[in-house]
Amino acid sequence: xxxxxxxxVIPASSVTIEIxxxxxCMVRKGVPHELDPAAACALEEGLRLTxxxxxxxxxxxxxxxxxxxxxxxxxxxxxxxAIHILDDALxxxxxxxxxxxxxAAIKKETFDLVICAAESSDSYSGIVPGQLAQLLGLAPLTFxxxxxxxxxxxxxxxxxxxxxxxxxxxxPALVTVTSGINxxxxxxxxxxxxAKKKEIKKYTAADxxxxxxxxxxxxxxxxxxxxxxxxxxxxxxIVTDEGEGGKQIADxxxxxxxx
Amino acid sequence: xxxxxxxxxxxxxxxxxxxxLELLSKASELGTxxxxxxxxxxxxxxxxxxxxxxSKIYRSADPVFRDYLTLPAVETLAxxxxxxxxxxxxxxxxxxxxxxxxxxxxxxxLGAITDVGDFVLKEGSVEATIPALGGSYQNASTLAGGGxxxxxxxxxxxxxxxxxxxxxxxxxxxxxxxxxxxxxxxxRVTVKQEGPQLEGANVIVAGGRGLKAxxxxxxxxxxxxxxxxxxxxxxxxxxxxxxxYSLQVGQTGKTVKPNLYIACGIxxxxxxxxxxxxxxxxxxxNKDPEAPIFQFADLGVVGDVFKVVPQLIEEIKKRxxx
Numbered sequence: 147x148x149x150x151x152x153x154x155v156i157p158a159s160s161v162t163i164e165i166x167x168x169x170x171c172m173v174r175k176g177v178p179h180e181l182d183p184a185a186a187c188a189l190e191e192g193l194r195l196t197x198x199x200x201x202x203x204x205x206x207x208x209x210x211x212x213x214x215x216x217x218x219x220x221x222x223x224x225x226x227x228a229i230h231i232l233d234d235a236l237x238x239x240x241x242x243x244x245x246x247x248x249x250a251a252i253k254k255e256t257f258d259l260v261i262c263a264a265e266s267s268d269s270y271s272g273i274v275p276g277q278l279a280q281l282l283g284l285a286p287l288t289f290x291x292x293x294x295x296x297x298x299x300x301x302x303x304x305x306x307x308x309x310x311x312x313x314x315x316x317x318p319a320l321v322t323v324t325s326g327i328n329x330x331x332x333x334x335x336x337x338x339x340x341a342k343k344k345e346i347k348k349y350t351a352a353d354x355x356x357x358x359x360x361x362x363x364x365x366x367x368x369x370x371x372x373x374x375x376x377x378x379x380x381x382x383x384i385v386t387d388e389g390e391g392g393k394q395i396a397d398x399x400x401x402x403x404x405x
Numbered sequence: 406x407x408x409x410x411x412x413x414x415x416x417x418x419x420x421x422x423x424x425x426l427e428l429l430s431k432a433s434e435l436g437t438x439x440x441x442x443x444x445x446x447x448x449x450x451x452x453x454x455x456x457x458x459x460s461k462i463y464r465s466a467d468p469v470f471r472d473y474l475t476l477p478a479v480e481t482l483a484x485x486x487x488x489x490x491x492x493x494x495x496x497x498x499x500x501x502x503x504x505x506x507x508x509x510x511x512x513x514x515l516g517a518i519t520d521v522g523d524f525v526l527k528e529g530s531v532e533a534t535i536p537a538l539g540g541s542y543q544n545a546s547t548l549a550g551g552g553x554x555x556x557x558x559x560x561x562x563x564x565x566x567x568x569x570x571x572x573x574x575x576x577x578x579x580x581x582x583x584x585x586x587x588x589x590x591x592x593r594v595t596v597k598q599e600g601p602q603l604e605g606a607n608v609i610v611a612g613g614r615g616l617k618a619x620x621x622x623x624x625x626x627x628x629x630x631x632x633x634x635x636x637x638x639x640x641x642x643x644x645x646x647x648x649x650y651s652l653q654v655g656q657t658g659k660t661v662k663p664n665l666y667i668a669c670g671i672x673x674x675x676x677x678x679x680x681x682x683x684x685x686x687x688x689x690x691n692k693d694p695e696a697p698i699f700q701f702a703d704l705g706v707v708g709d710v711f712k713v714v715p716q717l718i719e720e721i722k723k724r725x726x727x
């Protein structure tokens with residue numbers, strides 16, 4: 147089975163994400179990037195499924211040039227192919243614009259399954275996969291904690307508010323995974339070397355037939371009006387435990403009349 | 406004419422969800438509130454929606470909405486929206502709410518704003534405030550263009566208030582086409598939660614990755630118990646399988662506002678802060694003095710949770726006994 151994994155490459159977790167007051171977007175350029183850990187789980191699941199059932203895993207990213215590092219990492223983990231939607235015209239796309247670009251790229255491929263993280267670790271909006279499934283007419287199976295494929299049938303354990311659901315559909319389908327679904331593998335030296343030589347297929351917005359009315363900041367229906375800081379919390383007291391930390395908390399609780 | 410605001414009513418574990426009622430209360434303050442309730446619901450559900458502000462309820466009790474995920478609800482909502490053109494359609498940021506809102510926005514080519522904390526109606530559109538990056542920023546967004554505005558709203562953003570109200574009920578039919586029955590729920594499994602519920606708890610003692618292993622949550626259970634509180638956890642801990650999802654506090658878990666929140670071994674990732682930063686008093690224990698959680702703490706103790714927490718438990722026992 148051929149699987150496409152939508153993987154976001156995001157500012158590295160060591161970076162404090164800033165929002166540019168002028169563009170009202172996250173500052174991405176010039177910031178170290180990494181494969182979103184949530185996307186790494188999606189890729190790991192895709193790799194395990196292709197290892198079990200055959201076929202190839204293709205990683206698909208939309209992002210700036212700095213995203214290349216994350217794509218190489220995905221290839222090093224074992225993805226057979228990579229597609230990078232790379233175009234300044236796409237900067238400022240909202241969730242639906244992003245879904246349209248991903249859908250257009252996926253339509254050029256033959257596949258049985260699309261896997262996405264349930265949400266990215268930088269913006270957490272969590273609606274791109276649902277929009278993507280709808281645009282592609284795929285059965286959406288979401289918040290998977292476990293995936294099983296048997297012939298044309300796919301079954302997942304879906305996280306729910308009260309426990310989990312067993313949910314099933316026929317392939318082709320789109321699955322979103324929660325980050326606890328697996329422990330992503332680390333790339334091995336052999337994989338890292340091989341990844342350097344692999345070609346990354348690149349698309350512009352025009353290649354995908356997308357105009358400024360659909361993608362980029364002009365095409366975004368969501369317009370950010372302002373960015374600001376909410377009223378700051380009054381600064382608290384920070385103490386270093388020198389053997390009395392627990393007692394100090396108890397004193398504080400007594401002050402608060404909890405004790 | 407008052408603006409028409411719709412609420413997607415959700416039933417989880419045979420109950421109308423609290424967020425549904427919060428959204429209806431807000432909608433009825435800002436305009437004419439109407440609800441869409443699809444699938445089997447408990448007795449009195451329609452009356453309950455009316456009690457919290459719905460003046461009209463679009464209703465189908467067809468089990469297809471329960472047994473097949475997302476697609477039947479999206480198709481039904483899309484045809485209702487095309488016909489009645491509400492100004493705003495509100496969803497809870499729940500699993501089901503996110504799925505339905507996402508597909509609906511793509512089907513109708515409408516924008517959607519997620520993680521909304523508050524909103525107002527302005528000149529035919531909405532202006533929503535979104536606590537961003539765990540509350541270190543607060544953004545405001547609007548949706549350009551015509552059509553219904555889709556908002557996914559965080560739980561507990563508004564107060565649920567009853568108002569005397571009678572509601573008209575309009576029956577709707579479920580889509581018959583098998584194309585909308587692609588995602589079948591074969592089984593629903595309820596995982597029983599031990600201990601007190603996070604919702605409504607006065608005191609929450611929460612643990613993060615700093616606790617290192619599942620068994621160390623026992624120490625937090627003890628602390629919570631003597632303070633009459635509940636135990637919470639971060640997403641990392643839930644993802645690792647140390648505690649069930651029902652204990653997760655954060656953007657994709659529960660939003661809590663207890664009087665006292667004790668964060669143990671929690672660094673304060675964006676995801677977690679979003680769910681607890683409105684707690685009245687926050688105490689944080691973490692070995693890393695640079696942990697972001699300290700910026701939100703009323704009292705921060707830089708130290709080892711495995712030393713500080715047991716000492717705190719002993720100290721509370723001593724003082725309570727005295």
